[in-house]
Amino acid sequence: MxxxxxxxxxxxxxxxxxxxxxxxxxxxxxxxxxxxxYLSPPTEVIVAIQELISTGDxxxxxxxxxxxxxxxxxxxxxxxxxxxxxxxxFKKFEAFIDPLLQLFRQISAFALFPVFILFLGIGEVxxxxxxxxxAFWPILLNTVSGVKHVDKLLIDSARSMGASQPYIFRxxxxxxxxxxxxxxxxxGGAYCITALVAAEMIGSASGLGFYILxxxxxxxxxxxxxxxxxxxxxxxxxxxxxxxxxxxxxxxxKGLVRDEAA
Amino acid sequence: xxxxxxxxxxxKAFPVQxxxxxxxxxxxxxxxxxxVQEGEFLSILGPSGCGKSTFLSILAGLTSKTSGELIVxxxxxxxxxxxxxxxxxxxxxxxxxxxVENVETGLEIRGVLKxxxxxxxxxYINLVGLYTFANRYPHELSGGMKQRxxxxxxxxxNPDVLxxxxxxxxxxxxxxxxxxxELLRIWESSKxxxxxxxxxxxxxxxxxxxxxxxxxxxxxxxxxxxxPLERPRQFEIRNSEEFxxxxxEAWEVLKDxxxxxxxxxxxxxxxxxxxxxxxxKIANEKVV
Numbered sequence: 001m002x003x004x005x006x007x008x009x010x011x012x013x014x015x016x017x018x019x020x021x022x023x024x025x026x027x028x029x030x031x032x033x034x035x036x037x038y039l040s041p042p043t044e045v046i047v048a049i050q051e052l053i054s055t056g057d058x059x060x061x062x063x064x065x066x067x068x069x070x071x072x073x074x075x076x077x078x079x080x081x082x083x084x085x086x087x088x089x090f091k092k093f094e095a096f097i098d099p100l101l102q103l104f105r106q107i108s109a110f111a112l113f114p115v116f117i118l119f120l121g122i123g124e125v126x127x128x129x130x131x132x133x134x135a136f137w138p139i140l141l142n143t144v145s146g147v148k149h150v151d152k153l154l155i156d157s158a159r160s161m162g163a164s165q166p167y168i169f170r171x172x173x174x175x176x177x178x179x180x181x182x183x184x185x186x187x188g189g190a191y192c193i194t195a196l197v198a199a200e201m202i203g204s205a206s207g208l209g210f211y212i213l214x215x216x217x218x219x220x221x222x223x224x225x226x227x228x229x230x231x232x233x234x235x236x237x238x239x240x241x242x243x244x245x246x247x248x249x250x251x252x253x254k255g256l257v258r259d260e261a262a
Numbered sequence: 263x264x265x266x267x268x269x270x271x272x273x274k275a276f277p278v279q280x281x282x283x284x285x286x287x288x289x290x291x292x293x294x295x296x297x298v299q300e301g302e303f304l305s306i307l308g309p310s311g312c313g314k315s316t317f318l319s320i321l322a323g324l325t326s327k328t329s330g331e332l333i334v335x336x337x338x339x340x341x342x343x344x345x346x347x348x349x350x351x352x353x354x355x356x357x358x359x360x361x362v363e364n365v366e367t368g369l370e371i372r373g374v375l376k377x378x379x380x381x382x383x384x385x386y387i388n389l390v391g392l393y394t395f396a397n398r399y400p401h402e403l404s405g406g407m408k409q410r411x412x413x414x415x416x417x418x419x420n421p422d423v424l425x426x427x428x429x430x431x432x433x434x435x436x437x438x439x440x441x442x443x444e445l446l447r448i449w450e451s452s453k454x455x456x457x458x459x460x461x462x463x464x465x466x467x468x469x470x471x472x473x474x475x476x477x478x479x480x481x482x483x484x485x486x487x488x489x490p491l492e493r494p495r496q497f498e499i500r501n502s503e504e505f506x507x508x509x510x511e512a513w514e515v516l517k518d519x520x521x522x523x524x525x526x527x528x529x530x531x532x533x534x535x536x537x538x539x540x541x542x543k544i545a546n547e548k549v550v
Contacts, residue, residue, distance in 0.1 A: 157354035160322050161368040161419070162344040171367075175358040252358040252399050 040222040045229060048222040057211075058230070064206040065196060065234065068124065072131025073192045077185055080139030084184075087140075088147025088177065089169065105141065109134040109195050113202065127199040134195035135188035142187065146180020147173055179253065182246040189242045193235040208234065266423065266455045267298040267321065272330035274316055290316045292480035294330065298457060303449055305458045305466035306483075307516065308476030309523030314459045317481070318427050321457065322348045334423070343423075344372070347416035351428040353408040355400040361411050362387060362396040368419035386414040389448065406437035410444075417448070424449075424456045430465065442469060443497060450494060463516070467491075467508050468500060475515045478523040485515045 026041045028034045040048075052058040087094040109130045116126040116133075150173055158172045200209025212227035247253075272294040280286040290313040298304050308314045319325040320332065323342035332339040334346075347368065355364050362383050369379035387396050390410040400408055409429055416424060430438040442465060449456055460466050466473045470489050477484045489508060491499060499505055 153350060153352050153354045154356060156319075156324050157348070157350060157356075158367070158371075159324055159342055160346070160348035160425075161371050161415075162342055163367075163371050167371060172356070175356070178358075250358070252360075252401075 037219075037221065040225050042225075044222040045225045048220075048226040049230065052223070052226060052230075061206055061208050061211045061227075062230070062234065065200065065208045065231075068127050068199065068207065069131055069192050069196045069234075069238070072128040072195070073135050073188060075128070076132045076135035076139055076188055076192070080136050080184065080188065081143050081181055084140045084143025084181070085147055085169075085174070085177070088144045089173065091148065094144060094148070101137075101141070105137040109191075110198050113199070117203075122203040127196075127204070130199045131192050131195045134191040138187035138191060139181075139184040142184025143177065143181045146177030146184075149180070150176040178250055182242075182250065186239065186242050186246070189238050190235065193231070193238065197231065263299040263301075265297055266300040266302070266335065267296070267457070268331075268333045269294055269296040269317070269321075270331040270333075271295065272317065272320065272332055273328045274313065274320065274325070275328045289480040291320075291327075291482065293482045296474060296483055298455060300455055301453045303456045303458065303469055303471045305460055305470040305473045306476060307460060307463065307466045307473055307512065308481060309478050309516070309520045310461060311523055312476045312479055312519070313481030314476055315427050318348070318425050318457065318459050322346055322425050324348075345422040347419065347421040347424055349409070349412050349416045349424065349426045349429045351431045353400070353405075353412045355408055355411055355415075357400050360397050360399055361392060361403070364400065364411055365415045365418050368415060372419055383414075383418055386418045387411070389417070390414045390444070404437075405433050406441060409433065409441060413441075413445070413448070417452070422455060424454050426456060426458045428459050428461070431460070438465070439497060445469065446493075446495060463509055463512050464500060467505060467512065468495065468497075473512060475512060476519070478519045484519065487512055487515070 022042050025039075026043060029036045029039045029041045049058075052061075087097065112133060113126070113130050116129045120126040120129055154172055154176060155168060158168050163171070196207070197209035197212070200207035201213045204210040208227050208231045212224050212231070215221070215223035215227060272291055273289070274291040275287045275289045277285060277287050294313075294317060296306075296317075306314045306317065316325060320327045321334075321339065323339060323346070334343060356367070359367070362380065365383035365387055366379045369382060374382070384393070384396060387393055390413055392407060392410055392414070395403060395407065400411065403411065412429070430441055433441065446469060458466070458469060467489055473487045473489060474483045475485050475487065476482065487508065491502075491504060491508075
């Protein structure tokens, strides 16, 4: 019995903040404290989401958002990891190129958007490019630092057993750097969603970012909030998938660090 | 007896920047001479920072020497020798591999097939008494168990020479004593050449055929003491009169070096006593 009440309490404790937030959100417009023209109560937002689902519009917007973000993110992940491994391995070259990378990293993806449009047009490619730019830097830099900070003792240990350089790279450097690489990927995932919205708010006819801005422009306020909520869920889902992949690859860490995916 | 390892005038200097930002060097080893017989258990004892680990690292092929000659099996040392294996103080196990996978590493590097290397690895894990832990990860083991795994890993590819760099330095006293006895048991049945770095007098005398005592930095071998204690040795031998005498003899040789390594000079006549300048790490480990 005691156990059940404990579980119940835990569930309440873990969800209380959200429940209270939703209550306040519902009450503010209902009591007229905030105009409904600015803030739709969550019940209306849920109705709007249901509408989106039934008309099939939801899938159109989610699909095009996913396509853009995933294409940018996947390119950022592959190129970021490959380049990061190379840069981390060749330390001299890394020291040479690092100031340039630090400079690039500081250039906001949004600031570069006009440049991308100039070069790539206003279509899908420039949208993927801005997402790529936002996600690439954390992945690259975390991979580089992951590789650079591999415990020298582990490398020495492999060397002392007669391991070749390729063996050390594959079997020591990569697994040892994996946690750092995954930190980069998780950050990249978060930046990718941020960049996605910005990209879709400029010159786009589909996607959740477009939908949010468009709903506001045509005074469909519940739909605007619906878009925001859906976008949050998209981000959560992406983060969850990335965390799942991470825990799959760094299984050995179970028990060592609290599993963040759970 | 055949000579397995011979070091002649080995010198190691590290380039550093001194406190004025000028180029300088630290001479870690100078005029280092040592001869190790095949099948011998030799300990190198010295104060912290005397370069004993550096010598081991050079012998393992992990660090290059500045000058001098180092010959193993009649061949000058050139990079890592595949017949050597190293046991580090920090265990150096791969945290993402299970115990058995860790032990397999050296065999994998030598191209031994999966099934065979698993069999060999399990055999050595059994030898160090960790059979039931074969599928655990290193972080699930205690320090003593980790070092057992590291020992199994170093033995699994059947090296001629075992280089042990303060392997028990991080363990508590009881675990340390148990592992010392086990190491002797393993050595007596395999008759490998072991070079064992330590800064514990008792450990060196208990384990070794000979103990080489080093000077403070720049390190060289100051004296080699034969340990004619009967084998196989039991732990109780530490209480014997012979052991205590050897310990006293070794301490007499080591004492001045320890003081010097800690930056203290014995007062000399006619000279105002002054502190010896210490660069880099000050010896803060307790020398037993």
